[in-house]
Amino acid sequence: MRHRSLRWTALALALSFVGFGVESQEREPVRIGIIYTNTGPLAQLGIDMRDGALLFWSQAGQRAGGRRVEILTESTGSNKPDEGLTKARKLVERDRAHILGGIIETPVAYALRPYVIEKKTPLMIMNAGADGLTQRQRSDYVFRCSFSNSQASHPLGEWAYKQGYRRLVLVASDFAAGHEHIGGVARTFVAAGGQVVQELYPPLGVPDFVPYLTQIRRDADAVAVAIFGSDAMRFVAQYAEVGLKGKIPLIGKGGLTDESFLDKLGDPALGIIVAYHWTAALDLPANRRVREAFESRHRRPMNAPAEQGYVGSQMIARALDAVRGDIENLDGFLAAMRKVEVDAPRGSVKLDAFHNPIQAVYLERTERRNGVLQNVPIATYPSVGQFWTWSPEEYMAMPSYVDLKGKWTR
């Protein structure tokens, strides 16, 4: 008996030495705090984004640049910037996170911006799309891997004009992001020579779209839409119910036919055309690989927020590789972030001088393939930046889309 206990003690001692040895060689891990939304109407987006990020890090073996990476996740309610800021404080000051990431909603991103600048903590926004964050309010510490709201809108407006559409109706949820998403479409459509004949702005989370749908002018050539999440599900179904489907083509911003609920939309979704930076149906090796991994791990369809969580993590990892994991060399890391270029599921992505991604925009048509609804890419605009064909100075001198709301019909 005594022998055995002696043996155990020896083993424990030996193991502790092994542990000690490893630890002394290994630097402390790089800690990345992910802030995501997990209650309220935007909860699903948040959870998808988080899972995309976690998928990347588990595939990377929780390592980058030869150093261990520790992921800390913190959740908030939908659109609670104050809660987001408290969580950021916790991650940075208590958990000593080196990098922050995530952020579904723009107000949270705006609330965090002064804080991460003060704390010199790099922030990788994986969703929140407000144009200003990577334009007039650009910061050395704030990066974005997702999109600016109007980025994919510009090609959509031009494309719509090329289809022969001349008279466009705009429908967008009545909040800043909605105005930016739809404003981008209107600007390039009008610049090409088209005319906006009507603008409708239903409130966010409106229970019934019929009062708005019945107002839509029947002499329009197309209806362009920027409506997302559970609102999008209702909108697409009711567009068909009131008999507009098949009469006036429905085009819009990706997310209207998000993969997470595309299957539930059914026939009413067929033929909708959206502009987006990604689709599950994208035939790229990286996309197939990541999608299969995500879907076998979570048993649910992968969608764009999940891809964004993945790509944001990918960018952080590449930048860490470039500085050999030396996150303490903050200037080196920030410089590496600016130069980062990744082979993402959506295709090749790099950041512009304002830290917003330059990437392909796909026009996608909802079709049924092998009995499953898919957003099938039908056209590609390669290397689209947030300023489209304008220079950054020209672009930022123009009035913002939020101020142009309600003025497109003039």
Place this chain on the structure above:
Amino acid sequence: MNARVASGAVALAVLIGLPAVLSSYQLSLLTKMLIFGIFAMSLDLLLGYAGLPSLGHAAYFGVAAYTVGLLALRVANNFWIDFPAGLLMAAAVSALFGLFALRTRGSYFLMITLALGQVLWGIAFGWRSLTGGDDGLPSVPRPRLPLPWALTEGVPFYYFVLICFALATGLLALVVSSPFGQALIGIRESERRMEVLGYDVWRYKYVAFVLAGLFAGLAGNLFVYFNGFVSPSYLNIVFSASALLMVILGGAGTLVGPAIGAAVIVGLENLISAYMERWVLVLGVIYVLVTLFAPSGLVGLVRQRLGRSRA
């Protein structure tokens, strides 16, 4: 009474000493607790003493926050103008809303305070050129005071909030123990009876309503400086409802109870969420347990226990 003053002094001494042992994150949580403590106590004046369940208390908090935020960003970051202006606007709005709300009783009072609060939320959300819409007003600077310590640092700001908290607690304690406060309790118990006794019930309720708005404004002022931004969520029903929960959890009509309730809720929100994703569920269970087993709140429970052990 002496025991209460003594326990208050002990609590204050602990609060003064705490920054020495807390990390910067814990200190920021404690600061938030104190701010919400003021907010919850101001609501307690209405709910616990006057018996007026307001579901729109965030209105005064938010109005003060927007006033301070707008003045600091667009006019001048001058504490001596911005801070009083925030308080004044909160009091003015509650004086206006009180005229409407106090015409009603019970569930109608609940509804009208809710509706008035939502009107303000709608304005903040919609009037983008003034309020920044749903993005709010970011980058509100902290005030510069003629002190050797900059309020941008965590510890001096904590003491600044603590002074406000101590003043608010002292003033509110004076109010509720004064004849005015006693009359409010009388009104809560039986309005008819107080009327018969010759009290101008409406006037008492109105003064309580404006006072509650004023102190909610104080919390709003501090919260803008604390967070450095204003957002329409400060005016939201969710904010009003969480204040109600703080009051009920801590114990309505006990003044310090709601401050403790605020500390418990802010603490739990941030402690549990570090360990589990579904922390909202845990909070929900705690609310249910408190309402079932401690209907007079945490402070009520403690007092009941103490009373029993003495007996």
